Amino acid sequence: MTQEKDISGQKFGRLTAIKKDHAIWDKEKRISRNFWLFKCDCGNEKVIDKYSVMRGLTTSCGCYHKEQDIKKHTKHGLCKHSLFSKWQDIKNRCYNKNRNKYKNYGARGIKICDEWANDFENFYKWAISNGWKEHLTIERINVNGNYEPSNCCWIPFKEQAKNKTTSHLITINGKTRNLCYWLKKYGVNDSSYYYKRKKGLTDEQIFLRK
Numbered sequence: 001m002t003q004e005k006d007i008s009g010q011k012f013g014r015l016t017a018i019k020k021d022h023a024i025w026d027k028e029k030r031i032s033r034n035f036w037l038f039k040c041d042c043g044n045e046k047v048i049d050k051y052s053v054m055r056g057l058t059t060s061c062g063c064y065h066k067e068q069d070i071k072k073h074t075k076h077g078l079c080k081h082s083l084f085s086k087w088q089d090i091k092n093r094c095y096n097k098n099r100n101k102y103k104n105y106g107a108r109g110i111k112i113c114d115e116w117a118n119d120f121e122n123f124y125k126w127a128i129s130n131g132w133k134e135h136l137t138i139e140r141i142n143v144n145g146n147y148e149p150s151n152c153c154w155i156p157f158k159e160q161a162k163n164k165t166t167s168h169l170i171t172i173n174g175k176t177r178n179l180c181y182w183l184k185k186y187g188v189n190d191s192s193y194y195y196k197r198k199k200g201l202t203d204e205q206i207f208l209r210k
């Protein structure tokens with residue numbers, strides 16, 4: 001039997017060889033298979049077939065595949081989320097000249113901020129922490145302003161569809177702004193607003209005496 005090569009201290013992918021652990025005789029292939037103890041970059045130690053590591057078939061303790069799996073599922077999961085199509089729709093309005101809505105958005109200079117445009121997850125996180133629900137639609141405070149955190153909120157679709165160009169306008173203390181503006185300014189969420197309005201309260205009562 002030939003002398004086994006010492007690989008201790010050598011690195012393969014995330015694995016650093018520490019010492020030989022044991023060997024088994026492979027009857028079928030009539031070879032001795034050597035198992036070594038490896039230390040992974042993640043801190044785990046694991047005994048692995050040396051041949052598999054040296055050939056690049058195994059590159060970590062298993063953590064690499066776990067990470068890839070999580071990444072894949074997170075990405076995949078979010079793509080199925082209904083916010084993903086909303087996000088794509090906003091980007092199309094702003095940048096896709098072939099889309100109908102472009103003339104009302106991109107052509108008028110309306111953009112989506114880089115933070116959102118470049119990363120769906122940023123948009124997703126903002127939406128979730130700012131009261132997004134399935135029946136709501138994104139509205140801008142300043143209708144000539146961009147899609148960006150400081151200029152957007154979630155309101156029911158019906159409210160927005162009533163008047164697309166100027167949106168639902170409300171006057172408080174002589175100042176006229178859209179619903180989005182007031183909800184944001186007074187920290188009122190859309191459902192409590194509608195609940196109070198159904199009960200017969202006026203806009204001023206809702207926002208000034210909340």
Ligand SMILES: [Zn+2]
Pocket residue numbers: 014040041042043044060061062063064
């Ligand atoms: Zn690892």
